[in-house]
Amino acid sequence: MLYEFWDNFTSNLFKPLLLFFYFGFLIPLLKVRFEFPYVIYQGLTMYLLVAIGWQGGEELAKIKPEDIDNIAGFTLLGFALNFVIGIAAYFLLKYVTKMRQVDRATVAGYYGSDSAGTYATCVAFLAGVHIAFNAYMPVLLAFMEIPGCLVALYLVARLRHRGLNEAGYMPNEPGYIPAKAGVGPGTAARPGHGQSLETLHERGVEQELEISMEKLERPDWEPDQSPALGKAKRMPFFSRELLQEVFLNPGLVLLVGGIAIGFISALQGQKVVHDQNNLFVSAFQGVLCLFLLEMGMTASRKLPDLKSAGRGFIFFGLLAPNFFAVLGILLAHIYSDLTDTHFQPGTYVLFALLCGSASYITVPAVQRLAIPEASPTLPLAASLGLTFSYNVTIGIPLYIEFARLMGHWLPAA
Secondary structure, eight states, rough: HHHHHHHHHHHHSSSHHHHHHHHHHHHTTTTTTOOOHHHHHHHHHHHHHHHHHHHHHHTTTSSSSSHHHHHHHHHHHHHHHHHHHHHHHHHHHHHHHOOOOOHHHHHHHHHHHHHHHHHHHHHHHHHHHOOOOOTTTHHHHHHHHHHHHHHHHHHHHHHHHOOTTTTTTTTTTOOOOOOOOOTTTTTOOOOOOOOOOOHHHHHHHHHHHHHHHHHSSSSSSSOOOOOOOOOOOOOOOHHHHHHHHHOOOOHHHHHHHHHHHHHHHHTTTTHHHHHHHHHHHTTHHHHHHHHHHHHHHHHHHGGGGGTOOHHHHHHHHHHHHHHHHHHHHHHHHHHOOOOOHHHOOOHHHHHHHHHHHSSSSEEEEEEEHHHSOOSSSHHHHHOOOOOIHHHHIIIIIHHHHHHHHHEEEEEEE
């Protein structure tokens, strides 16, 4: 069994999709002067989200009405599990890193969400090795994206209640300046143990440079709406802008829209969807290869941001996905037994990936609006430079083998 595990695992590491990611990862390391046009990257991302939704909606049209209850229950399980994973990540980071509490809260939010890019890679990977999965998994992708946003907002609300200042420091953290003192000229900072005012000043300059460099990077889905330096504004958690970012963010809307259009179209018969399948199904693998080429370049460029994070943070970004993924497979098996629901083998793999991946689109947009106190670079360095890179290279083949082994120990219903 171990030999078969190793043989399957190593053979899966050199599929064309992963080779494109390796290639992209090498480009910055080799200092090749090549920039992937952002407009093309945005177009590829839009295509993947709509294509995932289209394929999921087309398959949803084939589902029997009596299966809807079990699908809704499984979706609710995924939503609740990602919320628990976000909280667990916050406490794990407390013991393995020395990060500020506000940064731990935002990183926890990233890991309490999921990644559409990682999901798309896994779907293509499963198709390449001929492993079937249930049609409603894109629905879980949409719903399991939301808990991370709620986790980050909830944890930061608690921190603000306990005295978080506008610079992102708690009263018991080095560098904290009382809110009443302000941050203007003449304000006396309170150095932590073993620190000087010069150290605090250098740290403040480094933070400003860090934020400035982040703003010079390519924009996200929309123009950067970050508060100006020195004018960080705490947005109410139930403001219209924030609720729109959580529930009506462009990525989620494109995904859900694709599901709805695919579903309605498929109900009218295969003659209606035939031409669109040439675009959203046949071209999916090729577009994903270009997407992974760009993501490899981005992940490689994010690695330097991890230098100041410490080894514990790096270990977390690489090891935590395995723990969360195995937990997902185990709970999916338990749910299958309790509800007498039959899951395809690939469903366990995709559910594991939704539990073990980290957001890099939705939660960063929420952080930009509602959590200006947190570092803009550390969470993205972890989600892209570490977890995304790990999942699309080692993680997906490993989760397939985890699912196979657990299938022997816990036969599906």
